[in-house]
Amino acid sequence: MFLAIHHALRKLRDVPHARKLRDVPHARKLRGVPHGAGSSFPGLVFIPVVFALVLWSGCRKQPASVMVSNPTESNAPSASQEIAKVSTRRNQNKYPQLLSDYKLYRGELAKLEPAEGVIEYELNTTLFSDYSGKQRLVRLPEGKLAKYEAVAALDFPVGTVISKTFYYDHDLTDSTRGRRLIETRILQRTDSGWIGIPFVWNDEQTDATLTLAGAAIDVQWNHTDGVARSNTHIVPNLNDCKRCHQNESMEPLGPTARNLNRDVAYEHGTENQLAFWARKGLLSDLPKLENAPKLAVWDDPKSGSLDERARAWLEINCSHCHNPKGPARNSGLHLNVDVTDRYQLGVFKTPVAAGKGTGGRSYGIVPGKPDESILLYRLETTHPGALMPEFGRTVVHDESVALIREWIEHMPEGAVAQAASDASL
Numbered sequence: 017m018f019l020a021i022h023h024a025l026r027k028l029r030d031v032p033h034a035r036k037l038r039d040v041p042h043a044r045k046l047r048g049v050p051h052g053a054g055s056s057f058p059g060l061v062f063i064p065v066v067f068a069l070v071l072w073s074g075c076r077k078q079p080a081s082v083m084v085s086n087p088t089e090s091n092a093p094s095a096s097q098e099i100a101k102v103s104t105r106r107n108q109n110k111y112p113q114l115l116s117d118y119k120l121y122r123g124e125l126a127k128l129e130p131a132e133g134v135i136e137y138e139l140n141t142t143l144f145s146d147y148s149g150k151q152r153l154v155r156l157p158e159g160k161l162a163k164y165e166a167v168a169a170l171d172f173p174v175g176t177v178i179s180k181t182f183y184y185d186h187d188l189t190d191s192t193r194g195r196r197l198i199e200t201r202i203l204q205r206t207d208s209g210w211i212g213i214p215f216v217w218n219d220e221q222t223d224a225t226l227t228l229a230g231a232a233i234d235v236q237w238n239h240t241d242g243v244a245r246s247n248t249h250i251v252p253n254l255n256d257c258k259r260c261h262q263n264e265s266m267e268p269l270g271p272t273a274r275n276l277n278r279d280v281a282y283e284h285g286t287e288n289q290l291a292f293w294a295r296k297g298l299l300s301d302l303p304k305l306e307n308a309p310k311l312a313v314w315d316d317p318k319s320g321s322l323d324e325r326a327r328a329w330l331e332i333n334c335s336h337c338h339n340p341k342g343p344a345r346n347s348g349l350h351l352n353v354d355v356t357d358r359y360q361l362g363v364f365k366t367p368v369a370a371g372k373g374t375g376g377r378s379y380g381i382v383p384g385k386p387d388e389s390i391l392l393y394r395l396e397t398t399h400p401g402a403l404m405p406e407f408g409r410t411v412v413h414d415e416s417v418a419l420i421r422e423w424i425e426h427m428p429e430g431a432v433a434q435a436a437s438d439a440s441l
Contacts, residue, residue, distance in 0.1 A: 135154050364380075374393070
């Protein structure tokens with residue numbers, strides 16, 4: 017049978033115009049269907065060939081890895097709509113099967129107490145992930161140092177392990193009521209670069225299991241207003257890590273010098289985090305702290321101006337895609353804090369390929385008019401094809417929306433003239 021199918025396929029290849037079927041109207045919707053009575057590829061020939069193709073595709077061994085996508089969308093498909101399918105058979109044995117295999121913790125794992133040589137770190141401004149809490153750890157190989165970088169993430173040596181554990185407090189108004197650990201994401205630097213590996217915590221909260229295919233986990237908590245909330249937390253699959261961490265190459269996002277440059281309460285007392293790392297022999301080439309950049313804390317007015325705090329939030333939550341080298345570089349919208357071109361920031365900038373993501377609005381930012389600004393619409397919506405960030409968020413972050421709204425409302429009038437000047441260059 018397979019030989020007969022093979023001959024049929026070869027004949028199909030030789031049929032006139034068969035190679036150009038993709039050019040036939042509606043071919044994307046119904047590949048191979050002849051268009052018009054004058055087609056040189058009659059339906060009678062087409063039907064048995066399709067039948068043969070169906071049998072052939074059903075009998076052949078399917079690819080080990082399948083990434084589901086929607087070719088009609090200009091952006092990558094949202095993780096809130098689907099979890100892409102990846103092979104577990106091919107990669108399952110390449111990585112540790114349990115989070116405990118990394119030996120990042122001492123004692124009972126659920127307490128998340130770092131083991132000897134593992135450093136817990138904090139960031140000035142963090143990525144919003146549906147009101148989940150996070151613990152961040154890093155372990156460098158013995159005798160190796162991270163190298164200071166002024167703009168990019170610190171240059172960590174091969175062998176470095178970075179972990180981020182997501183959890184939900186049962187009550188956001190009272191942390192003493194406990195929490196539920198959901199997942200831990202590992203970033204590990206190997207000789208060939210960084211790799212991201214997802215682990216899901218078990219119901220007993222005793223360990224987390226390698227989960228290469230990702231997961232969707234129902235969560236509940238009492239919110240800051242005392243109202244019970246629920247949501248589905250999306251655990252990324254092995255490929256999803258690249259959606260945020262892949263620019264020119266896979267790399268960490270949070271631990272940049274300007275985001276790590278803050279005071280932290282240690283057991284011995286409060287100390288600047290970068291200075292602590294340097295003193296402990298973990299960081300090289302650190303300049304004087306007054307010369308090191310520092311990112312504002314988005315929800316702390318004492319840490320910076322309204323503009324500095326809004327820009328800090330946009331950098332951490334959006335610029336991993338919206339930067340000159342990121343996946344959204346073709347949009348021309350660049351949201352890292354060092355952008356000075358107001359047009360690139362979105363002021364009176366028309367969208368390139370936002371589609372339904374515009375919300376019917378014409379410009380990225382209209383100074384003084386947040387409700388006419390596409391940027392705010394994409395932060396306020398939860399529509400899978402329009403919300404931003406498109407991965408890791410399925411609910412509205414009310415507090416950051418309020419910040420960005422206030423930022424646009426108070427955007428100086430000079431921004432309009434500056435944006436017009438930038439657009440003309």
